Amino acid sequence: MSAKRCRRGEIELYRSPVTEDCEHLLSLFQKTDSVRFEVFSKIWKEMNFSHIFHGTVKHEKRSFSRLILDSAYGFLLPPFSFQIRVGGLYLLYSLFQSQTAAPPEPIRLALKDWEHVKKFEKDAMDAQHMDVIYILRQLRLQRAFHFSATPTRLVFRKLRKKESPALCENFIERASRPQELINIDLLEELTNVHDLYGTLKSSVSETSENSSVNLIRDDLIPQLRSTVMDFHKWQSRQGAADEDEDEDEGSGEGMSSQQECSRRAQLIASIKSKAYGEAAEARKSRRHRQVELDYTSSVAGPLGSSRSGRTKLSLKARTNESLLVLGDLYEGVTSSSTISQLCSLDFKPEDKPKDSKIKVLMKTR
Amino acid sequence: MAASKNANTNIPDYEYTDVNTNIFHIDSFKTEWLNRLQPGDVSFQPEDQDSSDALFAKEMGISADTMAELKTVCSLDSLRCHPEDQPPDPDVVPPDPTLKTLIQRKKKQDYRATLKISKNRHDLYADELERLTFGKKPETLDDMVAEGEIILNINVYYPATFEKFCYVRPHITVLMMGSHTLAELRDAICCVNDLQVCGEFSNMPDMAPDFISKDHFKSAFFYFEGVFYNDMRYPECQDTSITTIEWAKDRNFPTYTQAKMEDTRFVDLKIKVGFPYLYCHQGDCEHLVIITDVRLTHKDDCLDKKLYPLLTHKHRVSTQKCAVCHVYIGRWVTTNDRFAPSNPCLFCDECFRMLHYDTEGNKLGEFQAFPYVDRGAFN
Numbered sequence: 001m002s003a004k005r006c007r008r009g010e011i012e013l014y015r016s017p018v019t020e021d022c023e024h025l026l027s028l029f030q031k032t033d034s035v036r037f038e039v040f041s042k043i044w045k046e047m048n049f050s051h052i053f054h055g056t057v058k059h060e061k062r063s064f065s066r067l068i069l070d071s072a073y074g075f076l077l078p079p080f081s082f083q084i085r086v087g088g089l090y091l092l093y094s095l096f097q098s099q100t101a102a103p104p105e106p107i108r109l110a111l112k113d114w115e116h117v118k119k120f121e122k123d124a125m126d127a128q129h130m131d132v133i134y135i136l137r138q139l140r141l142q143r144a145f146h147f148s149a150t151p152t153r154l155v156f157r158k159l160r161k162k163e164s165p166a167l168c169e170n171f172i173e174r175a176s177r178p179q180e181l182i183n184i185d186l187l188e189e190l191t192n193v194h195d196l197y198g199t200l201k202s203s204v205s206e207t208s209e210n211s212s213v214n215l216i217r218d219d220l221i222p223q224l225r226s227t228v229m230d231f232h233k234w235q236s237r238q239g240a241a242d243e244d245e246d247e248d249e250g251s252g253e254g255m256s257s258q259q260e261c262s263r264r265a266q267l268i269a270s271i272k273s274k275a276y277g278e279a280a281e282a283r284k285s286r287r288h289r290q291v292e293l294d295y296t297s298s299v300a301g302p303l304g305s306s307r308s309g310r311t312k313l314s315l316k317a318r319t320n321e322s323l324l325v326l327g328d329l330y331e332g333v334t335s336s337s338t339i340s341q342l343c344s345l346d347f348k349p350e351d352k353p354k355d356s357k358i359k360v361l362m363k364t365r
Numbered sequence: 366m367a368a369s370k371n372a373n374t375n376i377p378d379y380e381y382t383d384v385n386t387n388i389f390h391i392d393s394f395k396t397e398w399l400n401r402l403q404p405g406d407v408s409f410q411p412e413d414q415d416s417s418d419a420l421f422a423k424e425m426g427i428s429a430d431t432m433a434e435l436k437t438v439c440s441l442d443s444l445r446c447h448p449e450d451q452p453p454d455p456d457v458v459p460p461d462p463t464l465k466t467l468i469q470r471k472k473k474q475d476y477r478a479t480l481k482i483s484k485n486r487h488d489l490y491a492d493e494l495e496r497l498t499f500g501k502k503p504e505t506l507d508d509m510v511a512e513g514e515i516i517l518n519i520n521v522y523y524p525a526t527f528e529k530f531c532y533v534r535p536h537i538t539v540l541m542m543g544s545h546t547l548a549e550l551r552d553a554i555c556c557v558n559d560l561q562v563c564g565e566f567s568n569m570p571d572m573a574p575d576f577i578s579k580d581h582f583k584s585a586f587f588y589f590e591g592v593f594y595n596d597m598r599y600p601e602c603q604d605t606s607i608t609t610i611e612w613a614k615d616r617n618f619p620t621y622t623q624a625k626m627e628d629t630r631f632v633d634l635k636i637k638v639g640f641p642y643l644y645c646h647q648g649d650c651e652h653l654v655i656i657t658d659v660r661l662t663h664k665d666d667c668l669d670k671k672l673y674p675l676l677t678h679k680h681r682v683s684t685q686k687c688a689v690c691h692v693y694i695g696r697w698v699t700t701n702d703r704f705a706p707s708n709p710c711l712f713c714d715e716c717f718r719m720l721h722y723d724t725e726g727n728k729l730g731e732f733q734a735f736p737y738v739d740r741g742a743f744n
């Protein structure tokens with residue numbers, strides 16, 4: 001009995017050194033500021049990482065492959081930064097290729113993580129990182145994946161001996177409140193409100209030269225956005241400076257194209273995944289909603305017909321109205337969106353072609 | 366919203382991280398995956414690398430030269446950590462390792478060298494089971510596992526007895542396909558209690574039947590997520606779950622329902638991966654059942670339908686030896702036996718008869734004797 005206890009315990013003993021080795025490799029990769037496979041494979045070779053499979057005997061080969069692939073899998077997913085996730089992909093690919101089990105132990109891909117991988121692929125595509133896309137394709141071509149329910153096999157007793165593995169903090173995208181706060185939804189909402197406010201202002205005042213109208217800042221949204229972008233750039237520069245003060249100047253124009261490339265990818269990944277993640281979908285559904293609203297307000301609604309001297313419905317009545325109109329669409333919409341819904345009921349669609357708002361956003365991207 | 370919510374619940378997520386998932390419908394899970402994948406992803410046929418590369422180059426709008434360069438950069442050669450003509454021995458930890466993993470393994474390797482023990486039987490057995498079935502193709506196409514079919518890993522644990530303090534709970538691991546029924550799982554579970562003979566036979570040891578209680582007690586059930594699945598294949602099968610159901614009804618428990626295990630396929634089930642469920646037979650022999658993995662089939666799986674349910678792990682329990690000769694596996698348990706060094710005591714057939722009966726076969730002294738089937742007799 002004790003022999004068996006050792007055997008099962010033994011493979012578990014490798015969990016922490018394996019994680020340490022993977023993290024070490026990825027931290028060296030992170031220092032290069034690159035997303036090139038060439039750079040990754042150079043570090044791999046310098047570390048003799050293929051040897052990590054050497055010295056395993058018989059069935060241990062397979063259980064060790066399983067262990068290390070499961071350990072590396074997490075780096076492919078959020079919350080890690082785009083560069084680390086690229087490193088995670090390269091690591092999985094290299095481990096899959098180098099393992100000593102035959103046939104090779106597959107990489108387990110959980111259904112819930114699929115969308116992360118697809119989004120990751122799209123970001124890589126947008127930034128034209130050929131090696132990233134190619135390697136992802138290669139893994140699919142080689143049938144390297146087990147399309148699974150869970151990232152690991154689950155045996156209930158794990159519960160008791162679970163030690164929560166600390167995520168390597170350096171690899172995680174720097175949290176940033178401004179970006180989380182000023183996201184695409186907010187910008188869009190702000191655009192709507194801003195436009196409506198402008199229309200409202202000009203509708204109350206008879207003369208267009210009214211000074212209160214001039215108080216509206218036309219470039220509010222683009223400016224807000226570029227400020228957040230500036231902040232992000234400054235922040236990532238700060239981060240780089242923290243790590244290596246000598247290279248402080250290098251973060252300017254002096255960057256190599258490779259660095260630039262990864263900077264760009266990082267920027268795209270972080271800004272986009274955080275701020276523009278659901279942008280396309282949100283916009284579409286919102287446009288759809290706007291149309292419905294426009295329809296009711298111009299045809300059936302008494303609300304939009306008269307500009308001046310209209311009687312305002314109570315908030316509750318307007319809410320009910322909008323709920324009625326929206327039907328199913330209303331469900332699942334975040335509470336912040338209701339501001340524009342309620343406001344737009346009061347206005348004719350002709351005042352503002354619905355696409356102009358989108359254009360503002362597109363321009364600012 | 367209801368529709369989209371329902372769709373999402375069939376994308377398994379953790380109920381408790383790394384322990385078990387929330388509940389999902391297996392067939393819907395399969396559909397969710399297949400909707401996201403291309404047929405090639407689950408195909409058993411290899412794809413042509415060159416045509417795939419050509420397609421990639423076209424899609425990305427890159428020249429043949431660039432494509433060739435990309436291939437070289439991403440090739441296996443680019444990862445090789447040694448000169449091509451001097452491959453190291455993969456069975457040995459390389460000298461002076463720097464990787465943490467290898468330092469750990471070297472310690473073990475050095476320790477092992479001092480022991481000089483040969484591999485135990487269990488290790489060999491695990492190897493054999495796996496190696497036999499990887500990518501195994503059937504003789505006829507009819508027996509071919511379908512692409513995109515569901516494969517389940519199921520652990521069935523043996524009742525906790527003296528071994529309950531061990532790190533490894535004895536269990537078997539069975540691979541099943543989504544199209545299998547629960548009855549097929551039942552038939553794949555081999556429990557020593559199915560072979561247990563009941564009764565005291567000290568007065569007529571020759572009358573002890575060789576087996577088998579499976580014949581006498583055919584009733585059994587599985588329990589998954591509020592449903593008892595009874596085996597009703599034979600006329601003598603009884604619904605053994607009804608007692609529990611009615612007991613629960615009296616006590617305001619959530620209502621349980623019943624179904625037939627022979628009519629229920631795995632794809633029909635709603636389950637949590639990693640969650641302990643129950644198999645009960647012989648009236649009171651209870652086994653934990655854990656579905657440890659649900660996934661789509663892969664080209665390296667055993668592709669011969671006929672070999673399923675496929676046993677991939679079987680716990681080797683050490684056999685209980687005869688208290689007298691310490692050589693043979695125990696066949697008899699005696700109680701209140703003054704010839705015995707302990708109470709109860711285990712004897713092999715030969716020692717039992719030599720000690721307890723005269724040459725004519727007459728019983729000597731007072732004792733009770735029960736036929737015994739060793740758990741290890743299955744090895």
Ligand SMILES: [Zn+2]
Pocket residue numbers: 556557558559646650651652
């Ligand atoms: Zn049993």
Ligand SMILES: [Zn+2]
Pocket residue numbers: 687688689690691692693712713714715716717
């Ligand atoms: Zn004996």
